[in-house]
Amino acid sequence: MADAREVWITGVGLLTCLGDSVDAHWQRLHEPSSADTTSFAPYVLHRAVTVDFDRQIPKKGDQRQMETWQRIGVYAAGLALESAGMKGNTELLSKTDMIVAAGGGERDGKVDISILDGLRSANDRGAYLNQRLMSDLRPTLFLAQLSNLMAGNISIVHGVTGSSRTFMGEESAGVDAMRIAHARIMAGQSDIALVGGACNAERFELILYYVVAKALTHDKHTRVWERAAQGGGMELGTIAAFLMLEERRHAVNRGAKPFARLARIDSHQAKRAPGAVKTVLDGMWSGLAGRVKPENAAFISGATGLEPITSEERAFLASHADLAVRATGTHLGHALEPQFPANIALAAMALQRGQLYWPCDSSGVERPMNAPLRQVVVTSIGHRRGEGMALVEAIE
Amino acid sequence: MAKTDHAGRPIVVVTGMGITTSLGAGREDNWRKLSAGESGIREITRISTEGLKTRIAGTIDFIPIEQHSSPELSEWLAKMAAEEAIAQSNIGSRGDFPGPLFIAVAPVEIEWEQREELVRASAATGDLSYADLMRAGETGEFGHIYERFLFGSIAANIAERFGTKGSPISLSTACASGASAIQLGVEAIRRGETDSALCIGTDASVNAESLIRFSLLSALSTSNDQPQRASRPFSKDRDGFVMAEGAGALVLERFEAAQARGAKILGVLEGCGEMADSFHRTRSSPDGKPSIGCMRNALNDAGLSPEDIDYINAHGTSTPENDKNEYLSVSAVFGERAKGIPISANKSMIGHTISAAGAIESVISLLTLEHQRIPPTINYDVPDPAIPLDVVPNKARDGRVTHVISNSFGFGGQNVSLVMSREPR
Numbered sequence: 129m130a131d132a133r134e135v136w137i138t139g140v141g142l143l144t145c146l147g148d149s150v151d152a153h154w155q156r157l158h159e160p161s162s163a164d165t166t167s168f169a170p171y172v173l174h175r176a177v178t179v180d181f182d183r184q185i186p187k188k189g190d191q192r193q194m195e196t197w198q199r200i201g202v203y204a205a206g207l208a209l210e211s212a213g214m215k216g217n218t219e220l221l222s223k224t225d226m227i228v229a230a231g232g233g234e235r236d237g238k239v240d241i242s243i244l245d246g247l248r249s250a251n252d253r254g255a256y257l258n259q260r261l262m263s264d265l266r267p268t269l270f271l272a273q274l275s276n277l278m279a280g281n282i283s284i285v286h287g288v289t290g291s292s293r294t295f296m297g298e299e300s301a302g303v304d305a306m307r308i309a310h311a312r313i314m315a316g317q318s319d320i321a322l323v324g325g326a327c328n329a330e331r332f333e334l335i336l337y338y339v340v341a342k343a344l345t346h347d348k349h350t351r352v353w354e355r356a357a358q359g360g361g362m363e364l365g366t367i368a369a370f371l372m373l374e375e376r377r378h379a380v381n382r383g384a385k386p387f388a389r390l391a392r393i394d395s396h397q398a399k400r401a402p403g404a405v406k407t408v409l410d411g412m413w414s415g416l417a418g419r420v421k422p423e424n425a426a427f428i429s430g431a432t433g434l435e436p437i438t439s440e441e442r443a444f445l446a447s448h449a450d451l452a453v454r455a456t457g458t459h460l461g462h463a464l465e466p467q468f469p470a471n472i473a474l475a476a477m478a479l480q481r482g483q484l485y486w487p488c489d490s491s492g493v494e495r496p497m498n499a500p501l502r503q504v505v506v507t508s509i510g511h512r513r514g515e516g517m518a519l520v521e522a523i524e
Numbered sequence: 525m526a527k528t529d530h531a532g533r534p535i536v537v538v539t540g541m542g543i544t545t546s547l548g549a550g551r552e553d554n555w556r557k558l559s560a561g562e563s564g565i566r567e568i569t570r571i572s573t574e575g576l577k578t579r580i581a582g583t584i585d586f587i588p589i590e591q592h593s594s595p596e597l598s599e600w601l602a603k604m605a606a607e608e609a610i611a612q613s614n615i616g617s618r619g620d621f622p623g624p625l626f627i628a629v630a631p632v633e634i635e636w637e638q639r640e641e642l643v644r645a646s647a648a649t650g651d652l653s654y655a656d657l658m659r660a661g662e663t664g665e666f667g668h669i670y671e672r673f674l675f676g677s678i679a680a681n682i683a684e685r686f687g688t689k690g691s692p693i694s695l696s697t698a699c700a701s702g703a704s705a706i707q708l709g710v711e712a713i714r715r716g717e718t719d720s721a722l723c724i725g726t727d728a729s730v731n732a733e734s735l736i737r738f739s740l741l742s743a744l745s746t747s748n749d750q751p752q753r754a755s756r757p758f759s760k761d762r763d764g765f766v767m768a769e770g771a772g773a774l775v776l777e778r779f780e781a782a783q784a785r786g787a788k789i790l791g792v793l794e795g796c797g798e799m800a801d802s803f804h805r806t807r808s809s810p811d812g813k814p815s816i817g818c819m820r821n822a823l824n825d826a827g828l829s830p831e832d833i834d835y836i837n838a839h840g841t842s843t844p845e846n847d848k849n850e851y852l853s854v855s856a857v858f859g860e861r862a863k864g865i866p867i868s869a870n871k872s873m874i875g876h877t878i879s880a881a882g883a884i885e886s887v888i889s890l891l892t893l894e895h896q897r898i899p900p901t902i903n904y905d906v907p908d909p910a911i912p913l914d915v916v917p918n919k920a921r922d923g924r925v926t927h928v929i930s931n932s933f934g935f936g937g938q939n940v941s942l943v944m945s946r947e948p949r
Contacts, residue, residue, distance in 0.1 A: 193805060226800070231675055232631045237654065244643050245652040247636075254572020257636060258732055262575060265733075267740035271805050271935070275631040275675075276696045280936025283802040289814065292800035292938060293704055296629065297676030297694040304693050308708070315715040332654040337634070339661040340642075341670040395691040397680065513680055515691070 135313045136379045136386040136523065137476045139212025139372030141204040141324070144460045144470065145174040145365060148207065150477050157474075157485035161459045163349035163363055168335060170346040174365030174461030175330055176200060184210075185285050195234040195272040198281050201326030204368035205282045208322060212372035213384055220382075221287040225318045226279055227309050228294045229301035229325030229465040233273035235333045239264045278326060288322055299430070299514025300397065301325065302468040306518065307393040309373050319378045324370030324473075325466035338362060343434060343511060352433045352455035353442065353491040360435030362511060365461020369470035387476035389521045392416060396515040405440040405509055412517035413448070416505070419519065422450040424502035426484045428475050429455045430467050432511045441509050442493060451505070452497035458488050468508045468516055475504035475520040482522065525948055527780045529794070530827030533714045535948050539787040540613025540775030542605035543887045545874040546582030546768050550608055555891050558899040559920040563752035563873050565766050571732050578744040580751040581730045582768025582875030591672075595632050597728035599678045601771035601880075602627060606686055606724055613775035613787060615720060616687070623720035623776075625688035626708040627679045628701030630729050630879045638669045678726070688722055699839070699934030700798075701725055702772060702882025703942055707796040709776045719781035725883025726771035735767060741806060743843060755876075756903035757840035757869035758847050758915045765841040768875025772883030774890075779948055791890040794927070794943045795826025801937030808849045808933065815853040815939050819929060822941035823857075828927060830858045833865060833943075835898055835923070837889045837930035838915075840869025841876050850931065851911040866923060868916040872902045882932040886942055889928045893946040897922050 142148065145163070146156040163172045181199050184206030185191050191199060209215045214224070243260045250256035271277050276294040283289050295301040295308075305323050312318040329335070338344050345361035355361055379386060394415050398408040427445060431438045445453050456471050463470070478484050484501045487494030501522070508516035529535050543550065546564025547557040557564070564582045570592070573579035587600050616622045645663065646656035660666070671677060676694055683692035697704040702725025709721030738744045745764035747754035755766040782789060799821060801814035808815060823830060839850055847869075855862040870888050877884055892898055897920055904917035925946075932940045 255574040270737040
């Protein structure tokens with residue numbers, strides 16, 4: 129149908145360990161993967177490249193009001209707006225909706241440790257805690273931590289004010305942010321939306337969660353599909369990823385150039401019981417209703433490397449062995465909320481170029497793909513929950 | 525009666541409501557105390573308040589919790605509100621709610637008790653470092669901490685308990701969160717994705733660090749000596765908001781589907797509006813454009829004009845700035861009529877339940893429609909001459925109420941307004 133609504137991806141903003149431009153990502157995805165094994169040893173981290181925040185957050189005062197997770201998010205949101213040709217277009221920005229997937233922000237680790245140290249010998253625990261918090265917490269730190277203040281800062285710095293919603297809940301937040309933005313545009317509830325998220329994994333208080341969960345690998349970088357042999361595990365990564373989703377006619381009318389079409393998104397929450405992940409993936413796949421043409425299609429997987437869920441995803445992928453596979457966790461690490469938006473951004477990047485990047489795996493899951501790339505199925509299996517599947521298509 | 529609204533969309537009705545606040549558990553208890561003008565604000569006993577500037581809050585202390593933490597109590601409150609709403613709605617079957625869950629929750633993080641637990645387990649003796657906490661974590665004995673303090677845990681547990689469908693959505697739009705949860709439910713039904721939705725706002729953030737953080741922003745009332753008088757929205761001597769805990773839940777349904785199963789219609793979610801503010805992280809734009817635009821968007825979405833509104837459920841936090849700005853925005857939207865429309869602040873009695881406020885105040889708006897009785901703004905003894913509004917001072921008032929607008933304005937430029945009525949047009 130010529131007049132049916134479609135959702136186009138008209139802007140992409142990415143900041144990861146591979147770089148802060150689409151071209152840098154394309155280039156680095158053809159190189160061997162690596163990670164930092166020293167800064168947070170024994171934990172392995174994919175640390176974001178250093179960027180000049182002035183480029184997207186011109187006021188130093190604004191930068192000071194944020195912590196790193198917000199700065200990288202606002203930075204990537206600016207890149208997405210720039211890529212969509214919307215930077216500074218006040219009228220359009222005032223109609224642009226926004227859904228951000230976020231966790232919480234940085235704590236002041238030094239203050240925390242110093243208070244914990246003192247608490248060990250405090251006579252009156254409650255009074256001591258109150259007194260230390262009153263004197264040591266910076267008033268602005270609260271705002272630099274609040275989940276919805278990444279969106280708030282995007283409104284302030286970039287002027288996106290159509291609406292502002294923040295979804296939380298680790299991987300689910302990223303999946304459902306994309307799903308709801310897509311559904312709203314398809315239903316005519318919105319014409320244009322900035323969607324994405326950011327997570328700064330380079331901090332002890334966040335790493336601690338996944339240490340406590342026994343979810344992390346140690347000491348050396350291992351590619352996602354090769355981790356099962358050692359019992360599985362995640363390597364955390366810092367990612368900021370934003371996409372501009374736009375109704376087709378809206379994009380055409382303003383002359384925006386699309387990367388790709390976001391054809392469909394499904395989300396789910398599978399229990400962590402044997403076989404459940406595979407069943408959910410099968411179910412979401414059947415929702416694509418034969419729309420995927422295997423000879424020109426690939427999977428971009430958000431697999432965490434955790435077991436047994438990664439092996440279950442592997443079993444699902446094996447039942448569609450005619451599609452090539454790439455797991456982004458190998459290169460980018462795992463960043464929870466923004467992982468799914470980032471993977472859709474990488475799918476859009478590859479579709480715009482009409483080809484898939486090189487495999488990075490010796491376990492036999494990833495293999496080269498020489499045929500032109502026209503469709504990508506993006507998967508999310510959250511480390512604890514947060515299942516999703518998106519179909520991204522080339523616009524020809 | 526029409527099945528679709530002015531814009532040809534399915535009409536969205538409310539068939540179940542649940543509420544728990546510092547006033548008590550359930551609709552009856554809350555409504556009785558709200559219409560009697562009672563306050564739920566009290567001295568904080570849960571934690572030591574020594575050295576704190578604010579020692580009062582609308583805490584919920586009547587629920588016995590073994591391992592107290594904000595997410596633990598939040599989940600309890602959400603569960604109670606959802607149970608009440610689903611029972612009233614009589615929808616689905618036990619543990620099998622037929623639609624999705626949208627739940628507004630406060631941001632979550634490991635609290636001091638858990639950090640101290642890790643320190644103790646580490647048996648560190650010298651200078652402490654994060655490595656000690658990591659070492660304790662590596663034992664694998666603290667999986668419960670990780671589970672409890674994931675951002676998605678409350679939603680996942682509520683979804684499992686009530687059998688809601690699909691991926692549950694946890695969200696935060698600061699003080700507007702509860703209203704955003706309802707808006708997401710309305711939109712899903714209008715899109716035809718579902719015939720029903722469970723929308724909840726919950727918050728149980730009264731702990732030392734949260735109190736201190738808000739104190740450091742000078743946002744809280746310090747009227748510690750008279751807790752019940754501390755929250756006084758629109759009064760000249762208002763001196764900040766009072767933190768409070770609670771939860772509100774609504775069962776939303778497509779009107780036709782609710783009728784088909786013979787459900788009692790408790791009210792209509794006629795319109796939702798939002799507009800983000802890019803002025804400042806904590807302060808509203810002085811020209812009020814975003815909050816004005818937000819209310820107008822809600823009225824347009826409902827297909828109503830300002831003349832149709834006969835009660836305003838205010839955001840009314842009792843901070844000097846919010847109440848003044850809300851007055852300015854209300855005057856801009858309602859013009860000359862602004863002075864004559866009753867506008868009251870539930871927060872005068874229950875305090876500010878932050879992430880839950882939008883949902884709790886929607887439940888109260890619907891109870892106002894049901895009872896045709898407007899809850900008061902209590903503690904209104906010193907009127908602010910700069911805010912000449914009919915705030916329904918101190919005593920509830922009977923009145924004909926057909927359409928209500930409920931405002932929620934929050935940190936980070938978050939503005940959401942909801943328009944509700946008693947019956948479908």
